[in-house]
Amino acid sequence: MENFRAFLITKETRALQDVPVKQLPAGDVLIRVRYSSLNYKDGLAVTGKPGVVRNFPMVPGIDLAGIVEHSDSPAFSAADEVVVTGCGLSETHWGGYAGMARVPAEWAIKPPSGMSLLHTMAIGTAGFTAMQCVAALEEHGAAPGGREIVVTGAGGGVGSVAIAILAKRGFRVVASTGRSELREYFEALGAADLVDRAGLSAPSKKPMESERWGGAVDSVGGETLAGLIRTMTANCSIASCGLAGGVGLTTTVLPFILRGVNLLGINSVFVSRPRREYIWKRLGEDLPLDKLDTITRVAPLSGIVELGEEILAGKIRGRTVIDVNA
Numbered sequence: 001m002e003n004f005r006a007f008l009i010t011k012e013t014r015a016l017q018d019v020p021v022k023q024l025p026a027g028d029v030l031i032r033v034r035y036s037s038l039n040y041k042d043g044l045a046v047t048g049k050p051g052v053v054r055n056f057p058m059v060p061g062i063d064l065a066g067i068v069e070h071s072d073s074p075a076f077s078a079a080d081e082v083v084v085t086g087c088g089l090s091e092t093h094w095g096g097y098a099g100m101a102r103v104p105a106e107w108a109i110k111p112p113s114g115m116s117l118l119h120t121m122a123i124g125t126a127g128f129t130a131m132q133c134v135a136a137l138e139e140h141g142a143a144p145g146g147r148e149i150v151v152t153g154a155g156g157g158v159g160s161v162a163i164a165i166l167a168k169r170g171f172r173v174v175a176s177t178g179r180s181e182l183r184e185y186f187e188a189l190g191a192a193d194l195v196d197r198a199g200l201s202a203p204s205k206k207p208m209e210s211e212r213w214g215g216a217v218d219s220v221g222g223e224t225l226a227g228l229i230r231t232m233t234a235n236c237s238i239a240s241c242g243l244a245g246g247v248g249l250t251t252t253v254l255p256f257i258l259r260g261v262n263l264l265g266i267n268s269v270f271v272s273r274p275r276r277e278y279i280w281k282r283l284g285e286d287l288p289l290d291k292l293d294t295i296t297r298v299a300p301l302s303g304i305v306e307l308g309e310e311i312l313a314g315k316i317r318g319r320t321v322i323d324v325n326a
Contacts, residue, residue: 033098036301039124046305080110185317202227240265
């Protein structure tokens with residue numbers, strides 16, 4: 001193959017086009033890409049918003065899954081299935097919205113046994129982040145049988161996968177959402193109750209309020225995160241992984257020093273290989289694939305700009321897998 005199709009971004013253009021294989025960036029592993037996925041950062045990149053792409057030209061897509069075409073690393077052989085999430089894809093290194101990719105072997109992971117390539121991209125960075133959040137909460141003392149765990153941004157990819165994982169682990173999960181019409185959707189994933197997101201984000205003059213939550217997965221940030229901090233139970237934790245509601249945070253130190261609240265930052269891009277392998281292992285064990293199937297749709301790469309606009313507008317529910325060959 002001399003050329004492959006890719007969604008290529010330059011400083012002036014964003015379009016599908018044929019690209020020579022020789023233009024791929026350096027790396028040990030050449031991959032024939034089957035699927036990518038749609039994440040909030042992808043929406044920013046494909047619609048031309050700043051904050052993601054740092055080098056031009058760039059192929060966006062922060063996730064990819066495919067078949068090894070050639071490997072200079074003993075860790076992989078031709079025909080191996082591999083998945084790559086984060087690691088600078090779409091930021092400084094060409095990503096998954098293309099028929100071919102070349103990456104350092106250190107970034108590639110073999111999927112858990114029994115997990116298809118399509119499933120890995122239904123998970124993608126969003127699901128990987130959700131599992132990181134759950135693992136972090138558990139490592140800081142969260143356990144089934146305690147107070148409720150609230151998941152903000154529940155209709156998005158991180159929130160949907162987090163609910164499914166937490167429910168399987170035996171936690172009582174509450175979905176925070178502005179879309180009450182999705183009650184059946186959340187209940188099917190395992191949510192025990194819903195709470196209106198407006199209540200969590202309502203401003204307050206009090207530095208602390210009544211204790212309610214035994215843990216939280218927060219992909220919203222802003223006023224929502226501030227509200228969570230005020231209402232956490234003593235010695236419980238919030239896994240903070242997103243900024244859909246803004247990057248600012250207005251709070252006081254009182255919840256931290258009087259209640260021992262833990263604010264756990266989750267970075268899904270640069271994760272050590274041992275930790276990355278552990279998170280994928282946990283996904284293979286703790287994420288019900290039948291529930292993942294119910295929140296996943298497959299869409300063609302040809303419609304990626306429209307899909308990007310939808311996810312930025314908050315119109316995407318669950319997970320969208322991108323068929324890069326369609």
